[in-house]
Every structure is written in structure tokens, then in C-alpha cells.
Amino acid sequence: MIAAHRLTKTYGPKTAVDGISFTVEPGRVTGFLGPNGAGKSTTMRMVLGLDRPTSGSVTVNGRRYADFPAPLREVGALLEARALHPGRSARDHLRWLAASNGIPRTRVDEVLELVGLTAVADQRVGRFSLGMGQRLGIAAALIGDPPVVVLDEPVNGLDPEGIRWVRTLARDLAAEGRTVFVSSHLMSEMALTADHLVVIGRGRVLADCSTPDFIAEHAASHVRVRSPQHDAVATVLREHGLDVAAHGAELRVQGLDVAGVGELVGRAGLLLHELTLVRSSLEDAFMTLTADSVEYAATPAGAAR
Amino acid sequence: MTVVGTHAWTRQETPARTSGATTLRAEWIKFWTVRSTTWSVAAMFVLGAGLTALVCATSAGWLASSEADEPVGAFITWGMMFAQVTAIVLGTLAVTSEYGTGMIRATLSATPRRGEVLAAKAAVLTGTLFVAGVLTALAGYLAGNWFLDREGIGLALTDDGVLRALVGSGLYMAGLGLLAAAVGLLVRHTAAALSIVLGLVFVVGNMTMLLPGAWGEWTTKLMPGNAGARIATPESFNPLLLDPWAGFAVFAAEVAVVLAVAAAAFSRRDA
Numbered sequence: 001m002i003a004a005h006r007l008t009k010t011y012g013p014k015t016a017v018d019g020i021s022f023t024v025e026p027g028r029v030t031g032f033l034g035p036n037g038a039g040k041s042t043t044m045r046m047v048l049g050l051d052r053p054t055s056g057s058v059t060v061n062g063r064r065y066a067d068f069p070a071p072l073r074e075v076g077a078l079l080e081a082r083a084l085h086p087g088r089s090a091r092d093h094l095r096w097l098a099a100s101n102g103i104p105r106t107r108v109d110e111v112l113e114l115v116g117l118t119a120v121a122d123q124r125v126g127r128f129s130l131g132m133g134q135r136l137g138i139a140a141a142l143i144g145d146p147p148v149v150v151l152d153e154p155v156n157g158l159d160p161e162g163i164r165w166v167r168t169l170a171r172d173l174a175a176e177g178r179t180v181f182v183s184s185h186l187m188s189e190m191a192l193t194a195d196h197l198v199v200i201g202r203g204r205v206l207a208d209c210s211t212p213d214f215i216a217e218h219a220a221s222h223v224r225v226r227s228p229q230h231d232a233v234a235t236v237l238r239e240h241g242l243d244v245a246a247h248g249a250e251l252r253v254q255g256l257d258v259a260g261v262g263e264l265v266g267r268a269g270l271l272l273h274e275l276t277l278v279r280s281s282l283e284d285a286f287m288t289l290t291a292d293s294v295e296y297a298a299t300p301a302g303a304a305r
Numbered sequence: 306m307t308v309v310g311t312h313a314w315t316r317q318e319t320p321a322r323t324s325g326a327t328t329l330r331a332e333w334i335k336f337w338t339v340r341s342t343t344w345s346v347a348a349m350f351v352l353g354a355g356l357t358a359l360v361c362a363t364s365a366g367w368l369a370s371s372e373a374d375e376p377v378g379a380f381i382t383w384g385m386m387f388a389q390v391t392a393i394v395l396g397t398l399a400v401t402s403e404y405g406t407g408m409i410r411a412t413l414s415a416t417p418r419r420g421e422v423l424a425a426k427a428a429v430l431t432g433t434l435f436v437a438g439v440l441t442a443l444a445g446y447l448a449g450n451w452f453l454d455r456e457g458i459g460l461a462l463t464d465d466g467v468l469r470a471l472v473g474s475g476l477y478m479a480g481l482g483l484l485a486a487a488v489g490l491l492v493r494h495t496a497a498a499l500s501i502v503l504g505l506v507f508v509v510g511n512m513t514m515l516l517p518g519a520w521g522e523w524t525t526k527l528m529p530g531n532a533g534a535r536i537a538t539p540e541s542f543n544p545l546l547l548d549p550w551a552g553f554a555v556f557a558a559e560v561a562v563v564l565a566v567a568a569a570a571f572s573r574r575d576a
Contacts, residue, residue, distance in 0.1 A: 045410070045575070045576070048410075048414045049413075049414070049417050050413055050414065050575065050576040051575040052573075052575060065414075065417060066418070068417070069323060071414060071415065071416075072414075077414055079407075079411075080407050080410070082406065082407055083407040083410050083411045084406060084407075084408060085335075085339055085402060085406050085408055086406065087339045087340050088335075088338045088339055092338035095334050095338075096331045096332075096334040096335045097331070097415055099330040099331040100323060100328060100330070100331035100412075100415040100416055101323050101327065101415060102324075102327045
């Protein structure tokens with residue numbers, strides 16, 4: 001379990017993480033979601049004792065990271081894919097990590113096999129693709145067979161097969177009872193991987209709930225109606241207490257499903273050209289939720305001053 | 306389903322804690338699994354031993370003649386003046402390569418006790434440089450002395466200062482490497498650290514000789530490259546320098562101060 005309590009990190013006048021509290025429970029995948037610059041990586045570095053919190057605290061299984069006698073056996077972390085010396089081979093990179101925590105050398109071959117890098121283990125990692133580097137980073141995270149796994153943006157740079165592999169791996173790790181904390185700025189990816197979500201924006205927690213709850217609460221849906229008798233249809237639906245908004249030639253109806261809307265219009269003897277259920281994507285929900293907390297927003301060309 | 310691990314070995318086979326020994330082992334592996342280490346050590350040997358042999362070969366006749374106005378002892382470890390560069394490069398890279406690549410975060414998440422990391426790094430670096438420095442100086446002495454012997458002006462190992470210069474070469478290389486590593490830890494940038502240390506030892510150290518009066522003389526004596534290098538040669542071209550051991554003590558103290566500042570910064574700041 002990872003527990004953050006009022007964790008804060010400021011860099012000069014800039015607050016990167018603003019008093020966030022959350023817990024990451026074992027046995028499930030917890031997604032750590034937020035736009036770029038929201039404070040995800042800073043938080044993860046504080047979990048690992050690399051950055052010192054300005055105030056507040058974060059513990060892993062009740063202890064500060066620095067207090068673990070052999071931390072790689074307690075927490076495995078993928079922080080940046082390229083935290084590697086390009087001139088060192090994959091095997092040598094894992095060898096020194098293993099040696100640092102008294103982990104037997106046989107484990108190096110095990111994790112190489114696990115991430116599928118055995119064939120290229122003796123190549124210098126400077127030649128690795130982004131995806132291979134990411135796999136090596138994951139091998140490094142698992143070298144100590146740790147009960148807690150922290151992965152910062154693990155699918156960055158991976159091909160679709162690699163993305164699926166990381167997703168399955170994260171779920172398998174959680175199924176083994178481990179604590180799995182995965183950050184991402186991609187809502188759609190997290191929806192497939194995570195059981196629980198902690199959403200942050202501008203250093204604050206915006207949501208902390210299960211993934212289904214998040215979807216139910218934030219992914220809105222409406223029924224799209226097109227009719228040559230636009231105004232009459234709108235009047236009928238409003239009379240039945242539905243929320244109807246006109247957007248050009250279409251009506252967006254909330255409060256009733258497709259069948260119900262169709263029946264109401266039919267009973268009134270009106271014509272329909274289109275009747276569709278529109279579900280706003282999770283990505284949209286996430287965008288809406290974090291809209292105010294995006295650090296570097298692109299201004300649409302037309303709106304530029 | 307992927308089987309990630311059994312935990313079995315975690316509980317049974319090994320002591321579940323890190324120590325100075327495991328950290329040292331990790332730093333040793335790191336140090337020797339990048340090519341820059343092998344290249345730097347090889348370059349030290351080629352420059353240090355090779356140039357000493359070369360200068361002795363070409364100067365032996367002149368040194369044996371009545372025209373000679375330089376001490377023979379200043380030639381027998383002559384190449385170490387150039388080998389210094391490789392010690393500085395090696396010391397710098399041992400630290401800055403970790404910052405350049407982001408590896409430092411992997412290092413510190415494996416061993417959060419930063420003092421231990423620094424001590425292990427320093428031990429591996431100075432140990433290697435000491436051995437490499439002594440062997441290089443010894444090889445240079447053996448090769449160079451062969452030419453000097455032919456002219457009848459060879460130096461025996463037991464001659465005044467010869468053995469001290471060979472051991473001193475190792476000590477000076479180790480000290481320079483440590484100085485470079487400390488500066489690297491402070492500035493966390495390869496080019497910046499190299500410029501500072503190379504500039505300090507080779508440029509500033511010589512420019513202070515231009516300063517006037519006793520003040521300039523003492524500044525020159527105390528510059529790290531001037532104070533430390535004297536121990537690596539039986540006799541010096543420059544008679545103004547401090548005595549070998551006194552000079553080395555000054556040099557060691559300077560290295561210790563820079564290292565202490567670097568260690569304080571390292572233990573406090575974010576990785």
C-alpha cells in the first residue's frame with residue numbers, strides 16, 4: 001500500500017504538488033491520471049524518496065522509502081524509460097541493480113525472459129528502440145520481485161502489442177496481490193487497465209474513485225434527434241419534462257433512452273430522420289474534468305490573438 | 306498469465322538488506338561495464354608510460370652530456386603530466402554520466418542512502434586510479450630507465466624519491482579523479498565539470514605563475530595541480546613547488562573540501 005498524506009512539493013514560487021492525499025491499495029491496479037505537468041512524476045519521485053516533499057509525507061507499506069534496508073525488494077519502479085547508460089548492455093544494467101540489493105544473478109535472466117529481451121540482453125541499450133528501453137525499465141522494476149510496483153507512463157513509445165503486454169502485466173501483478181500504481185495521461189488506456197483512478201490536475205486530486213464510478217459519473221450521454229418538424233418535436237419532448245438542447249438542425253435530449261424518445265415522438269405523429277444514442281467518450285470526460293488544470297493548452301488558431 | 310516471480314528466493318536465499326559491500330559491488334559493475342572506463346585507463350597507460358619512454362629515449366643523450374641543465378629525475382615519470390587528463394575524464398564521467406542519462410534516479414532508488422553511494426563510487430574510482438597510476442608510472446619508469454641506463458644515467462628504484470614517485474603517481478591520479486568526481490557532482494554536467502577541472506589544473510595553475518611577488522608564488526604553490534603533482538616525480542622542473550608530501554597534503558585537503566561541499570549538496574537536493 002502506498003499512502004500519501006497532504007503531500008506538497010513546491011519549486012520556488014511554483015507549486016507542483018499541492019497537498020494531495022490518497023492511498024493505493026494492494027490487489028488492484030490504481031491509475032494515476034492527469035495531463036502533462038499535473039504533478040504525476042513529481043509525486044512518484046517523492047514516493048521513491050528521490051525528491052524531498054516540501055511538506056506532508058508519503059509511505060510505502062507504512063515506511064518511508066529511504067528506510068527500507070533493500071528497497072528494490074519492496075518497491076519496483078519504472079520512472080523514465082531512458083534512465084540508462086547507452087553504452088551498457090541490458091544484462092549489465094540489471095546485474096548492477098541486482099548486486100546493489102543482494103539479489104541473486106539468476107533473477108537477472110528471469111526478468112530478461114519475462115520482458116522478452118533475452119535475445120538482445122548483451123546489446124548496448126543505446127541501440128534499443130523506445131519500446132525495448134521501456135521493457136528493460138520494466139525488467140528493472142521487477143528485479144526484486146517487489147510487492148509494490150510503480151510505473152510512470154509505462155506505455156509511452158510502445159507499439160500496440162507492447163501496450164497490451166503492459167496492460168496484461170499490470171493486471172497480473174495486481175492479481176498476485178501486489179500494489180500496482182500506474183501513471184498515464186491517456187484516459188482511454190487507464191479505462192482498460194485500472195480498477196481505481198486517482199485523477200490529478202495542477203497538483204490537486206480531482207477524483208479518487210473506482211473506474212466504473214468515474215465513467216458513470218463523468219461520461220455523459222444524450223440522444224441525438226433530427227426531424228423535419230424540429231420545433232414541434234422539441235416542444236413535445238419538453239412537455240414530457242426532458243432536457244432538450246438545440247444545436248443547429250439537431251436536438252440533444254437528456255433524461256430518457258432512445259426507445260423512450262422514439263415512442264414519444266411517434267405517439268405525437270411526428271417524423272424522424274435520426275435517432276441516435278451519443279455517449280461522450282471518456283477522453284472527453286477527462287478533458288472536461290481537467291480542462292481548468294491543463295498547464296500548457298494549445299489555443300485554437302481562430303482564437304489566437 | 307505471466308508468472309512474475311515466486312518470492313521464494315526473496316525469503317530464503319539471501320540476506321534482505323543492502324550494505325556497504327552490496328553497494329560497492331554495484332558501483333564496481335557499473336564502473337567497468339561502460340567503455341569509457343576501459344578507454345580512459347588504456348589512454349592513461351599509453352600516455353603515461355609511452356610518453357615517459359619516448360621523452361627518455363629522445364633526451365637520454367642530452368641528459369648524459371655536460372649541457373644538461375634539468376634533473377634526470379624530472380623525466381622518469383614525465384608522461385604522468387599528460388596521463389592526468391585521463392584521470393580527470395574518468396572521475397568526471399563516473400558521476401556526470403549518471404546525471405546526463407537520468408541513471409542517478411535508478412542508483413538512488415536502489416540505494417537511498419546517498420552517503421553510501423558516494424563512498425562506494427569514491428572507493429571504486431580511487432582504487433582503480435591508484436592501481437592504474439602506479440602501474441603506469443612503473444611501466445614508464447622501466448621503459449624510460451632502459452634508455453637512461455644505456456647512457457649510464459639510469460635511476461635505481463632505491464634512488465632518492467623514485468619509489469615515492471611511483472606510488473605518488475597512483476595517489477595523485479586517485480586524488481585528481483576524486484576532485485573531478487566532486488566537481489561533477491556539484492555541476493552535474495560533463496562538459497562543465499571537465500572544463501572546470503582541466504582549466505584549474507592546466508590553465509589557472511600555470512597562469513598563477515605570472516602573478517607578482519610572494520603572493521603569486523604562494524598561490525602557485527597551493528594550486529591543486531601544482532601542489533599535488535610534485536609527489537608524482539622524483540625531482541621537478543620547477544624548484545619553487547612545495548615538498549612532495551607537504552604538497553600532497555595541501556592537495557588532499559583541497560580535494561577533501563570540494564568533496565565535502567559536493568557531498569552536502571548531493572545529500573540534500575532532489576535527485
